[in-house]
Amino acid sequence: MPQLFHRSANTLARASILGVVLLLTGVAAALFQLQRSPYVTRQHEVLDQPIPFSHKHHVSGLGLDCRYCHTSVEESSFAGIPPTKTCMNCHAEMWTSAPLLDPLRASFRTGQSIHWNRVHDLPDYVYFNHSIHIAKGVGCYSCHGPVDQMPLMYEENSLQMEWCLNCHREPEKFLRPKEEVFNMTYHQPTPAHPVEWDGKQYYSQVLLGDDLKQQYHVRTVADITSCSTCHR
Amino acid sequence: MSNHTDSNPVLISADEIKPASPELETVRKKLASATGKRYWRTVQELADEPAFGELLQREFPRGAGEWLDPVSRRNFLKLAGASMALAGLAGCTRQPIEQILPYVRQPEYLVPGKPIFFATAMPFSDYALPLLVETHEYRPTKVEGNPQHGASMGATDLFAQASILDLYDPDRSVNITYKGEPRPWGEFLGSIRGRVLYHNANKGAGLRFLTRATASPTFGSQMAAIQQTFPQSKWHRWQPVHRDGARAGSKMAFGAYYDPIYKFDAADVVVSLDGDFLSGSWFPGFVRYARDFMSRRKDPDKGMNRLYVAETCPTTTGAKADHKIPVRNSELEHIARALAAKVGVAGAGGGQINADQQKWVDAAAADLMQHKGKSIVVPGVFHTPALCALAHAMNAALGNAGQTVTYIDPVEIAPVEHLQSIRELVDDINAGKVETLIIIDGNPVYDVPVDLGFGDALKKVVTSENGMIVQLAIYNNETSEYATWHVPMAHYLESWGDTRSFDGAVTLMQPMIAPLYGGKSANEIIAIFTDQPDSSGYDMLRAYWRSQHTGDDFEAWWRRSLHDGYIANSVFPAKQVTARLGAVPPPPAVDPNAIEIIFRPDPTIFDGAYNNNGWLQETPKPLSRGTWDNVAYISPNMANEFGFFVLETDGIATSDSQKNVNADHQSDSQNVIEITLDGRKVKVPAWPQPGHPDQAVSLFLGYGRKKTGTVGAGAGYDAYSVRPMTSQYVGSGSIQLTKDHWDIAITQGHFTMDTREPVKAASLQQYLDNKQFAHNPEEEPKEADSLYPDFRQKGWYKANAWGMAIDLNSCVGCQACSVACYAENNISVVGKYQVQRGREMMWIRIDTYYAGDPANPSVYFQPLPCMQCENAPCEGVCPVGATVHSTEGLNDMVYNRCVGTRYCSNNCPYKVRRFNFLLFADYTTPVLKLMRNPDVTVRSRGVMEKCTYCIQRITAARINAEEQNRYTEGRIDIRDGEIKTACQQACPADAIIFGDINDPNSRVAQLKAQPRNYSVLSEVNTRPRTTYLAAVNNPNPELEKA
C-alpha cells in the first residue's frame, strides 16, 4: 500500500497544531492590548481645535490659575469651559489682530459658541464630579497630567474604569494637601524633598496620604468602590 | 424642601437674569438635525451634535430608535451585523469625538451642572398650584410644590408633575395659521388690528371672548379694560368640569357666590356627601386637604379622625372612608336631608332612605352632634345646589362655620355659572349676534354640552361674511378646525402671569424657558385689543402689580414676590356669612328602575386637557388600574346580571375561574355596553367596579378625541358625545349589552390579597388591643437566624443607611408619586400594547386591593417602590454583578453592566423591576432630550431598571454635605429631610418618608420604631429597607356592633 502522505507531513502536522495554538494566544493578547491602547483611549492624541489654545503658554507662561477659566470646578460636577467673554477679557486688548483668534472674535461678534472638541470625555453612564475630588485633595495633575506643559491639550490618562479604580482603591497614594490641588509643580514628598503640611514635615506619600485621608474624611474604599458612586 | 443639590435652594426670579435664557431659536433649528446623544450638559452642547460615530456606540445602541421606525427597519440586518462585528471588540470601541460648546456670555447665576429652582404656579381649573421648578441650564426638568405656600406645602398632584411632558410635547401646535395655512405673527396682528378698529366703531357689538375659568388678576383687569373700550362685547366662560352646582348652592344658602375653605386638620368627624376631596385637583385644595386630613391619621395612639362617605361613583375618598355607603345620585340628596334633619337644620327632612342608609345617617348624625364645631360636612362639587345648600346649612347648624369651615370670595374672576354662560353665547351666535369670537384655551367644540351643537354654531360664525374666530390653544384640537385664526398658546412654564391658589393667595408665574414653539400667552392676545399689541407679558404683569402695590418699596417687594412665587398676605379673608336654608326645592323622586348615567372627570386625563400626555395615559386609574382608555364603571351585581366577568375581591370570584384568565394582568378584554342618554348613544367598555352603586353607570370624560396628538389618538370613548346640558353630571338613561369586546390595558389583574396579606390592616380598637397586629412571630425570621454574615460587622451600612417608611394609612392612591418618578428618573412610556403585554415601566406602582363584600368592599392602596432588600434575592442571581449592594444599603442597579438575563426580575418577590424589552426610550425626538434629567442615565434596550431611591439626589446631597464639611460620629451629617425622593416630595398626604435609619432622630427611624411598622413578605427574609406602617381605620363602634 502506497503512503498517502510524504514524510514531511509528520513535521507539518505537528507544526501546524503548534501554529494554531500560538495564533490564538496571539490574537487574544492583541485584543487585550488593543482595548487599552491609545488608539481606543485617545490617550496623548491631540485633537484639532478651532483655536490652537496653549495651556502651556497661559499656565506656566502667564501663570493663570486653573480656576480663572474653569470657574465651577470647586462647586459643580462640571469644571466649566470658559465662555468667549472670559477670553475677551484679555484678548480685547492683546493679539487683537492675530488671525489665530479670528474664531474667538467671530464668536463674540455673532454670539455663536466656539465648537471645541472634547478632550476628556467619559462615557455618558459615568457621573464624575469635579468639586468633590477637589474637596478631597485630588490634584488636577492626578487626572489631567502636566497640563502646564501641554502646548496643545491632550488626554494624559486612559480614563478607563480600571484606571479610576487605581485611585479609588488606594486614595492615600494620590492625595495632596488641598492648597496644592491646583499647583502644577507640586511633587509628592520624598526623603529628598519633604512636604510640609499642617506644621509637619512629611518624607513619604504614604504617611501624608494617610493623614490627609483622616483629615479630609475620605470615605472608605468599600464606599467609593460601590457601583452607585459613579453609575446611576 | 425641594432642593436636592443644596441645603438652601438657589431661588432666583427670572427677571433677575433676563439675558440668561439661551437662544432657543438656534437650539431648535439645530435640534432638527441633531442625532441621539444620551444626555448633555448644556443646551448649546446639545444644539450641535456630531452625527458620526453612531455605530461605534452600538453596544448601548444610541439612536437605535430606528428599529421602531418601520422604514429603516428594513436595514436592521445591516445594523445588527454591525453590532455583531463589534461583539468581540465591544471593550475596545472608541468613543466618537464629542464637541463641547461653552456660552459666549455665561449668565451670572448659572453654575454649569447645577440646577436652579424657580418659583411659579400651575393654573388648573379656576385656581392654581404654587410650584418650584428645577431647571438645568434653563431647561425645566422637574416640577415640585412650593413648600412655603400653604396651598402646596411642597406637594403636588399628578397633573403638575406631568405638565413638564406637556411643555416639551412635540405634538404641540407650532404655527399661527389662517384657515389652516401658516402665517407670520405680523399678518395675524394686522388682521386683528383691523377687527379692533372695526369694533371700536361699533362699541364691540358682536365681539365675544370665550375663556376657561381664570383667577388671574391681571387678566381680569384686562377684561375689565375691554369692557370699557367695547361696552357691547361679552366675556363668556366655559370649562367642562365646572362647579355650577356648588355655585348655585352657595347662592341658595348665602345669596351670593362663596368658596368654602375646609380645615380638615381641625375636624374630628368628616361626613362627605360625595365630596371627593381626597382624589384630585378638581376638588379645589385637594393637595392641601389631603395633607391636613391625613395629619389626623398618622398616629393612632394620638387618636384619629373619622370619615363617613356616601358616594355615587367610587373614588379614592370613599376608599379611605371608615364608613362608606355607595348610593345612587338621586338618593344622595335624600340622605343629605335626613342627615340635615338629624343635626337640626330647620326646613330639612323629607328624605326617603332605606334601612342601611338610615343606619349610616344615624351613626354619622350622632357623631356630628358629639363633635359640634369640630366636624365638617363636605358636599360634592358635582351635585345639585340643594345638596350644597344643605351641607352649608348643616355646617352652620353644627357650629362648624367659622371653625372648621370658612367662606371666602370665589377665586375665579367675575364668577359665573358656566352652563348659563356658554348657553348665552350659543344663543347669540344662532341669533347672528356674534361676529368676532376669541376662544382662549379650552376646546369647546369637543367638550361643550352636545345638545348645544357648538360646532355648527361656530360654522355659522366663520361662514358669515364678517365672521372671524380666533383660537389660542396649546394643541391643534377639534376646535381649531373652525377657527379662522389659530395661535399657538404658550405653556404656563413659558409665560408670565399671575393667578390665585384655592385660598385666594396670589401666585406669580414666571417663564422657565422661552416659548419652545413660539406660543403666546392669553394676556398677550388680549393686549392686542387693549391697544398694547407689543407689550410683553412681563410688562403687563409688572404694570398691573405696580398699580396694585401701595407703598414705595415696590422694587424690593416685587423681587421678593417673584422669588417666593406668591404675594405675601394675599390670602382672601374669611367672610362672616350664615347659611339660611331658604326655599330648597323638593328632592328629586328616586326611580328604582331608571339607570343613572354619571359623568366624572377622568382621574388621570381630567377633562381631556391632558389627553396627549404619555405619562398620564400610562398612569393607572387608582381604582381600576386601567391605562390608555376610559371605562364605564358598573356595579358587580349588574355585571353578574349581564353575565360579565366579575372583578374579584376576596368576597367573590376566586382568582382561578377560567373566566378570570384574561384578567390576569395585561390585556383584560371587557364587554362593551351601549349607553343611551336623550337618544344619543355611545359604546363603552363596562368595568365591574366593586363599591359602585347598582342601577348606575359612571362615564369618564376626556377620551375619544377626534383631533389630538399621536399619544392620545384612538384612546377610549367620548363621554361628551352623550352629555347634554340637562345632565351635566348625572342623567337618566338606559344601557344595552352589545356583542363587542374592548381590550383594556390594566397593570393589575388581581385585586384580592389572596393569602399573602401584603397589606396589614386593623381597626383602631384592634390596634389598641394588640399593637403588634401587623407582625406574625411564627413567620418573621429573627435577626439571628441567617447563614449570611452581618455586613454591619464588615463596615457596611455603618455610616449612612438609607431607608423608607410608607404609611398605608395616609396613602390616598392619587398616583402623584408614580408620575413624579417618571419625571425624575427619565422613565419611558411604552404604550397600550406593551402595557397589555405586561411591560409597563413604572418604578413605583400603587397596588390596589379589595376586601370583603364587592358591593361595598374595603379598599387598600399600597405604593410599591424597590424594597432595597439587605438580603436582595435579585443580586445573588445576576451573572455579571449588574445589581449589587452599596455600603449605604442601596440595591444598586448598574445599567451599563446589565446584559439582560431578567433573572433578577424573576427572583424579585415584589416584582418591582422593569425591563426594556424593546428600545422604549425615545432617542430620536430632539425636543424630548431637553426634558430629560441629566443626572439620570437614559436606559436603552435590553437593560433592567428599577427604583434607586433617587440615588442622584442622595449623591448630590452627600457631596454638598461633604463640601460643607458636615460630619457627626462617623456619619456624613446629611440633615433629616435634606434628601427627599421624588415620590416622597410629590406626595400630598406625606405618606412616604425617606431618610437615614442610622440617625435615631430621623423621621424614618422613628416611624420604623412604631409597632405598626412591618415589611411585606417578611417571611421570605429579604430584610427590606422599605417598610410599611400598617393601615388602621377608625370605624364607629356603634356601626361595628350592627
Add this chain to the structure above:
Amino acid sequence: MATKIDDEIDVLPPKGVRPPIIGPGQTLGTVTDRIGGIVLAKHTPVFWFLIVALCVALFGMLNTAIAYLLGRGVGIWGVNIPVGWGFAIVNFVWWIGIGHAGTLISAILLLFKQGWRTSINRFAEAMTLFAVMQAGLFPLLHTGRPWLAAYWLFPIPLTMGVWPQFRSPLIWDVFAVSTYFTVSFLFWGIGLIPDFATLRDSAKTLLVRRIYGMLAMGWRGSAKHWNRYETAYMLLAGLATPLVLSVHSVVSLDFAVAVVPGWHTTFFPPYFVAGAIFSGFAMVLMLAIPFRYLYGMQDFITLRHLQNCAKLMLATGLIVAYSYSMEMFIGWYSNDKFELGLVHNRLHGPYSHYYFVLIFCNIIAPQSLWLNKVRSTPWILFIVSMIVQTGMWLERFVIVVLSLNRDFLPSSWGMYWWTKWDMMTLIGTMGFFTLLFFLFIRFMPAISISELRGLLPQSKVKE
C-alpha cells in the same frame, strides 16, 4: 443494499430468547463495508437530499428569527414581567436534557460494560453535541444582546476591572454547559479516530483517502496505541459520568437557587437528571428507528437496542412521575401558603390544561412500555417517544411559566403568551438539529466500526 426493509430481522424471537445485539452472519469485513458504505457510497440516496433541503429551510427560518431578535430586542417574544423567562429558557433546558442520553450511553453504559451500547453510542454522542449546540444558542439569544452576554459571562480581564458574579447559577451554567460540550466533543472525537482510519483505507479516491487520512491523524492500530487509547477512553468515560449528572443538576439549580415558589426546592437535581435521560432516550429512539430503517441498519441496531432504550425510558419515566407526585405532596405537606398557591395554580390555574397534558405525556403514555409488544414494535416506540418528547418540553414550560405567572404578590400576577417569533426559533432549532445529524450520517461513520468488530465472535482470541 441500503434502503430495503428486511422485516424478518424485526421478527420477535421465541419467548425467553432476547434478540441478538448484532444480526447473524456479520463478519469483520461485512461490518466494515455495511457501515463504511453509508459514507463511501457513490450515490447519496434521494431521501437524504429531501430531508436536508427541508432542514436547510427551517435553518433559514431560525436565522431570520434571530436576526430580527438582534434588531428589535427580546420584546418580539412573549416574555414580560412577571414571566421574565419564556420559550428561550424552556427550549434551553429541553435541548440540554436531550443532550444527556449520548454521554450517558457512551460513558455510563461503557463503565457498566453494556455491550449493546456500541452500535448506538456513536450517533447518540453526535446527537448530544448537536442538542447542546441548540441549547447553547438560547441563553445567548435570551438576553437579546448576545454580543455582551458572549464575553461578560466569562472571566476576561477587561478594562472595567469587573468580573463575573460567581454566586449566580447562570455562571455555573456557562461553565457546566461549555465543559459538557467540550468533553462530549473530545469523547466523540477520539472514538472516531480508528474509524477514520478505516474509511481512509477503504475509500476509493485519493482525495477522500487524504481527507480521512488527515482526520485519522495517521492511526495505524498499533497495540501500544490501542493500549493508551483504551485507557484514555475509559478515563473519559469515568469523567463524563459525574459530568453528565452535574450538568443537568446545575441547570436545575438555575431554578432551585431562586426564591420563586415552584423553583425553590431541593429535589430538582435528581428530578431534572432523570427527566433529561428520559427525554434523551426518547430522542435516541426517534433517531435510531428512522436511521436503521432508512439505511437498513437493522443488523446493527436490533430490537435488543430498541427494547433496552425503551426499558430505560420506562425506568426514568417512573422517577419523573415520582418527582411530580412529590412536588404536589410537598406543596400540600409544607402547608406553606406560597407552595399551596403553586399547587392550586397548577391544578386550577389558567394554565392547568398544560399541566394535565404534561401528566398524560410523561406519566400515562410511557406506561405502555411495560408491554413487550410495544417495546418491540419500532413504529409504536417512535410514537411513544414523540409523546414523551412533547411532554418533557411541557414539563419545562410548566416549571418556568406556571411558577412565575403567579408568585408572591397577587398584584403582579400575570400571563404569558408566546409569539410567532418564539415558535419560529423553537422549530428552527429542530431543523438545525436534524440538519447537523444528517450531515453527520452522510460524512462520518454513524456506528462505531472498530468497537463493533470487538463484539463479533470471530474477533475473540482462542487459546
Add this chain to the structure above:
Amino acid sequence: MTTAQPIYGMMAEFDNPTDLVHASKAAFEAGYRKMDTYTPYPVEEAAEAVGAHHNRVALICLIGALLGMIGGYSLEYWVSVISYPINVGGKPFHAWPAFIPVTFECAVLGASLATVFGMLALNGLPQPYHPVFNVSGFSGASRDRFFLCIESQDPRFSLGDTRKFLESHHPVQVSEVPY
C-alpha cells in the same frame, strides 16, 4: 530491493487474532523486544504479548484534574474576595458553597483535555507518514487483517532469521518494511 538498504522491520500478516497473539508471544519469548502489532480493533492479548502493559495516561489525567480544580477555585476566590469584593445580596465574599460547581467543572475540563491530548502525544499522533504504511495490504489492518512487525532496531533482528521465525507461525505473508 537489496538487503544493503536499511529497513524499518519485518512484517507478518495474519487473518485471525489467535495466530497473531501466538506469534507475538513466541517472538517475545524468542527475545524480540522492539516489535508491535497492528489490529483493526483492540486485542488486549496482543498488547500484553508485545509488552505494552502500562501507560501514563492516567497520571496525566490526574494532573489535569488538579490543575483545573485549583485554577477554577483560585480564580473564583481572587475575583470575589481580592480583586473586587462586592456585597452581593448579603452573601459572604468567600461564598465557598457557591464556588463548588465551577470548581468541579474546571476540574473535569482540565482532566479531559489532559487525557485526550496526553494520549495523542504519547502515541506520537498525528503521524500521517509511517513506514508500516509501505507494506502492501497493510490497509487490512483497519479491516480484518492482523499484523506483527519486528523492527530492525531490535538487536536480535536479522533479515534471514527474523523472516524465518515469522514464517514459522503460518502468516498469510511476510514482507519487509522499507523506511
